[in-house]
Amino acid sequence: MRIIETRRAPNPRRVRIFLAEKGIDITFEERDLMSGDLSSTDFQTKNPWQRVPCLxxxxxxxxxxxxxxxxYFEELNPEPPLFGSGARGRADVEMWHRRVELGLFDRITQVFRHLHPRMAHLEKPQIALWGEANKSKVIDELSRLNARLQSSKFIAGDAFSIADITALVAIDFMKPAKLTVPDEFKNIVRWHADVSARPSANA
Amino acid sequence: MRIIETRRAPNPRRVRIFLAEKGIDITFEERDLMSGDLSSTDFQTKNPWQRVPCLxxxxxxxxxxxxxxxxYFEELNPEPPLFGSGARGRADVEMWHRRVELGLFDRITQVFRHLHPRMAHLEKPQIALWGEANKSKVIDELSRLNARLQSSKFIAGDAFSIADITALVAIDFMKPAKLTVPDEFKNIVRWHADVSARPSANA
Structure with missing residues (x-):
């Protein structure tokens, strides 16, 4: 088995960090999403949505x-659990992961897609007003996550989970989106240093 | 235990259909999301994101x-499985569910939130151009799902799953968003009639 990806894009990084945390080695095959590789007939047969990563x-x-x-890999290699343990633990991870994905990552992505000149040929139409509107939504979300991290080591609780992976990738993706985490969000700064120090962050 | 919800909103309906498919009975407590009930201190303690449903x-x-x-309920009551079975089956349901959620439901929601006058006090700023841009994205997504349903009984395969629940709720939410499924998407029309005929659709 192999994973088709574009190395510098944020979504494939989520999978690489996840696999590194699990200690799983796999073959990666690079395709450049910016140059139209994903609209080839061959790739469309695998994913009509034309997105990477694709296992x-x-x-x-x-x-x-x-x-x-x-x-898929959580099912095959359950340890360490990155989607939570038990009914309540799994529901908590799902809840926090969705808050991070929909509230933070998606909004940062909207800022990037609607304001970055390099995205003009992929996001049609680019709507600058929508990109700008998402900037304050990103800050609101960071504020709520900062409050959460006041009393919690990781985003979904005491254990590192996929919610931390998505949040790390999202926050690092703020740089190309020309956004920064305000210094006053000290709990996020502390958490970000912690998760960035894990070897998986370099995957 | 109880679920706090707003009965006419689409997200709580997803949970009600899911519980009906599982045959689970639970107490519901109504709050009106349009009148500010969700910004009360009491509710914010439960969900700082101020959204329903909340278990x-x-x-x-x-x-x-x-x-x-x-x-949470899938873990407590695994039968019938609505998130798939086995590593591959669960991954397939997750994949199809995300396509439906992010590609269809979220886009219909953007049309509704950015174009419906009733949402002006909740979605600030309302950006009509963004609402309009999502209309063609909805049609593109319906087209891909129609192709999928040419060879598949349900969205994620032979078994009814949470992907069907979210797609049903999304497509029914097209009405308040003033969108319609083009007649040419015959597979969607067939599938929609099938899932709407299940008793759970009235939950």
Whole structure:
């Protein structure tokens, strides 16, 4: 099996960090999402949505969507659990992960896609007003996460989880989106230093 | 335990259909999201994100986010499985569910939030151009789902899953968003009639 990805894009990084935390080694195959590689007929057969990463199993079955790929490996290699443990633990991770994905990562992505000149040929139409509107939504979300991290080591609780992976990738993606974490969010700064120091952050 | 919800909003409906498919009975407590009930201090303690539905366990622990609530009940009552079975089956449901959520439901929601006059006090600023831009994204997504349903009984495969629940709620939410499914998407029309005929659709 192998993962088709574009190394510098944020979503494939989520999967690489996840696999590094699990200690899973896998073959990666690079495609450049900016140059139209993903609209080839061959790739569209694997993922009609034309997105990376895409896990291709040995029998050719393709699994797209970062979180679907992570969940596949969570089932095959349950330790350490990165989607939580037990009914309540798994629900908590799902809740926090969705807050981070929909409230933070998606909004940073909107800022990037609607304001960065390099995205003009992919995001049509680019709507600067929508990009700008998301900037304050990002800050609101960081404020709520900062409050959460006042009393919690990691985002979903005492254990590192996929919610931390997505939050790390999202916050690092603020740089190309020309956004910065305000210094006053001290709990986020502390948490970000912690998770960035894990070897998986370099995956 | 009980679920705090706003009955006519789409997200709580996802949870009600899920519980009906599982045959689970639970107490619902109504709050009106349009009148500011969700910004009360009491509710903010349960969910600082101020969204419904919110499951409150007997010990007071609160689980928000529709899919997190569904996952909690999937763990407690695994039959029938609505998140898939086995590593590959669960990954497939996750993949299809995300396509439906992010590609369809979220885009319909953007049309509604940015174009419906009733949302002007909740979505600030309302950006009509962004609402309009999402209309063609909705059609593109319906087109890909229509192609999928040519060869598949349900969205994620042979079995009804949470991907069908979210797609049903999303497509029914097209009405208040003043959108319609083009007649040419015959597979969607067939699938929609099938899932709407299930008793759970009335939950």
């Amino acid at each position: 291709v199993l040995d029998d050719g079955h393709a699994i797209s969507e970062s979180v679907a790929i992570c969940r | 409150v366990l007997d010990d007071g622990h609160a689980i928000s986010e529709s899919v997190a609530i569904c996952r």
